[in-house]
Amino acid sequence: MSESPALTGEAAEIVFDEATKRYPGRAEPAVDALSITIPAGEICVLVGPSGGGKTTAMKMVNRLIEITSGDIRLDERSVRSLDQTQLRRGIGYVIQQIGLFPHMTVAGNVATVPRLLGWDRGRIEARTRELLELVGLDPEGDRGRYPAQLSGGQRQRVGLARALAADPPVMLMDEPFGAIDPITRERLQDEFLRLHRELRKTVIFVTHDIDEAIKMGDRIAILAEGGRLAQYDTPDEILAHPGSDFVARFVGADRGLKRLSLTTLRDIELEPVNGSVELSAPLDTSLRDALSLMLTHAGESLVATDGEGRPVGAATIESVSRTLAS
């Protein structure tokens, strides 16, 4: 018995149209008339303090939580018009606790949705192999292992492979790296960004960590208490021009520094190198790290180097701060 998912193939545009969730007996809505448009293929991070309704907003997309009023549309089709299970089979779902099936092997977990969709054995086999490679697991050695035999990082990789199995155009990720140690988290974040560039999915990513939001998001929606949208914009714009005191407080007093982490030496106009080279850093060093280097070594300037270590130009504390002013 095969039931095809409601969505397949290319990334879909997601539109929240006055989407509202109210729970009976509560005065404030959990999500209050949320209207945002997430362009196809982008990562939208929902961020905010707890009680802001970020997870609720995300779960309304795959209808784990039903919308009270308003609508959510995936490529013009209302999620309310689609069959629940078929809708969900077309949406990758990753949660913090991962929720791997303890009684199934890695391969069995990854094959969950393809099996529901009635793929034949050979196709599932090939897809499992491809996915395990994609997320950095060993398609031979790891496929037969059980979740209890894996480390936290490996489990989250399996969770990601499982969510990607049927090539869904939309992915929902609820604090996917929240329970993982900082070093592994950073590696998984980088790998996910690399994967995302290759795969082009529309991703809704929930986190309470503003730094993760800035790193992962093409756009960030900041939700305040009561499920109100405080600001929806690119990370750079939010850091440069917070729309309210709430947003400014939420992104933190160091928002200038955070903004510097979005830009690398490659992106700014470098000055000619003169004098002796005391400090140097590769071109893809973020301005935040470059500034930190200069402050640490009490230097006024730093030489940016290319892939072969040849000097390309110089950045100064002044040129870095000029970037923030622009």
Add this chain to the structure above:
Amino acid sequence: MSGAVLAQSGPVIPEFGGGGDCVRQNRTFCWGWFSDHWGDTFRPALIQHVELTLIAVAIGFAIALVAALVAHRRGWFETPFTLFAGVLYTIPSLALFQLLVPITGLTVTTAEIALVSYTLLILFRNILTGLRGVPPDVREAARGMGLSERQILWRVELPLATPAIVAGLRVAVVTVISLATVAAFVVDKGLGGPIVAAIAAPFNTAFLAAGGLAVALALTCDALLVLAQRAFTPWARS
């Protein structure tokens, strides 16, 4: 009334004439007599005992499974069924037989009704505990991936509940094997027959042989269940 019942179980009273010294002096255990009567007494009794047990556990499991599934979906059902099964469980087995005989007579049905009622509480509790022990994140991931409630039950919840269910089955099987010997008071089937007769006689060899077979059967079934669980839940070992 129980006197009339006891009188029925006669076929193993030893032939004192042909049994030799060991039997005449009623020593602890007479191998010769036992092997002479393995074919006509103990083997059929053992097979009947296995039948009594299998039928009771199978019916008890079916009822307990349905009840646990209902209680899993509708929480209010747990208390009334636990009370019902709990009351059945606490009625002494001999009293339960006495209560049932006027209704269902001296039949296998009477014995099975009693045996089934002793399996319900343990099986119901264990199945329900197993189903409820499925981690919420596993359920949530399953729903989020588009498994229907029925698929979640069959592919996720029941497999994950297997260790708890098998634990319940082990207790139920051992209990029923032990209790089924008492069923000899209503129907002359199983290892209880030789035991009841040997107590009345009294005759040590028949008593020890039937009792020993019941214990061996219980241990064997328990071991088989453990092996079956290990085979079916390789994931639970790591």
